[in-house]
Amino acid sequence: MKRLGIIGGSGFLEFEGLEVQARREDETRWGMPSGPVLEGVLEGGRVAFLHRHGTPSRIPPHCINYRANIRALASAGCDRIVAVAAVGGIRADLLPGSLVVPDQIVDYTWGRQHTFFEDDLDAPRHIDFTVPYDSALCSALLRSAGSAGIAVTGEGTYACTQGPRLESAAEVDRLERDGCDIVGMTGMPEAALAREAGIAYAHLAIVVNAAAGRAPGPIRVEAMADVLAASTGKVRQIIRGVIALEA
Numbered sequence: 205m206k207r208l209g210i211i212g213g214s215g216f217l218e219f220e221g222l223e224v225q226a227r228r229e230d231e232t233r234w235g236m237p238s239g240p241v242l243e244g245v246l247e248g249g250r251v252a253f254l255h256r257h258g259t260p261s262r263i264p265p266h267c268i269n270y271r272a273n274i275r276a277l278a279s280a281g282c283d284r285i286v287a288v289a290a291v292g293g294i295r296a297d298l299l300p301g302s303l304v305v306p307d308q309i310v311d312y313t314w315g316r317q318h319t320f321f322e323d324d325l326d327a328p329r330h331i332d333f334t335v336p337y338d339s340a341l342c343s344a345l346l347r348s349a350g351s352a353g354i355a356v357t358g359e360g361t362y363a364c365t366q367g368p369r370l371e372s373a374a375e376v377d378r379l380e381r382d383g384c385d386i387v388g389m390t391g392m393p394e395a396a397l398a399r400e401a402g403i404a405y406a407h408l409a410i411v412v413n414a415a416a417g418r419a420p421g422p423i424r425v426e427a428m429a430d431v432l433a434a435s436t437g438k439v440r441q442i443i444r445g446v447i448a449l450e451a
């Protein structure tokens with residue numbers, strides 16, 4: 205039987221209520237994942253949880269072994285992944301505390317190990333990435349949020365920057381001209397690797413700050429944790445609802 209994979213981002217170190225049955229720390233063909241994969245049951249469904257930044261949280265976005273993380277979740281039997289991550293809001297209506305299920309990606313990262321298709325190949329391999337997120341899983345997130353009365357924006361383009369620094373105001377201006385609505389540092393190559401591995405993938409993004417130059421003054425990094433803490437209950441409820449919808 206297949207599992208729902210949940211990748212937790214900053215401030216999302218564990219999944220409260222997950223009945224953990226196994227804790228796996230196996231090395232993959234691509235190295236060690238960020239931390240243990242917690243396999244268990246949530247809302248009667250099979251789930252595997254992995255914290256993207258490690259436990260305790262220590263791995264910055266550009267140093268995450270995204271290949272090992274996706275491979276470890278595939279080995280746990282995951283056929284779909286909901287990835288939770290903090291982002292900055294570029295679009296004026298995406299204020300701190302907003303939740304977004306983006307439907308497009310622009311990748312600005314560089315130098316990350318971003319593909320499984322690099323050796324042992326008979327021929328070059330390519331994935332279709334026209335629609336980078338799995339539409340059915342995105343719809344399930346939106347339906348779950350809707351039935352819980354939680355407001356979620358269901359369209360938006362996610363810009364993935366390299367980090368770990370935040371952007372300059374001019375860089376955010378460029379992202380906006382490129383059509384991006386939110387900006388984070390961890391969505392790529394995660395989404396593309398999931399596609400390469402044949403795993404349905406959707407993103408649940410929590411806006412924790414106005415992106416650089418979108419609010420007066422500097423970005424207060426300490427304030428992000430407060431927004432995250434205030435949002436994780438809603439995120440958990442939406443994910444629980446996705447599992448309940450499938451039951």
Ligand code: HPA
Pocket residue numbers: 290291292293365370371387388389412413414415416
């Ligand atoms: N930029 C990039 N990544 C982020 C931001 C941001 O403003 N906020 C949270 N993650």
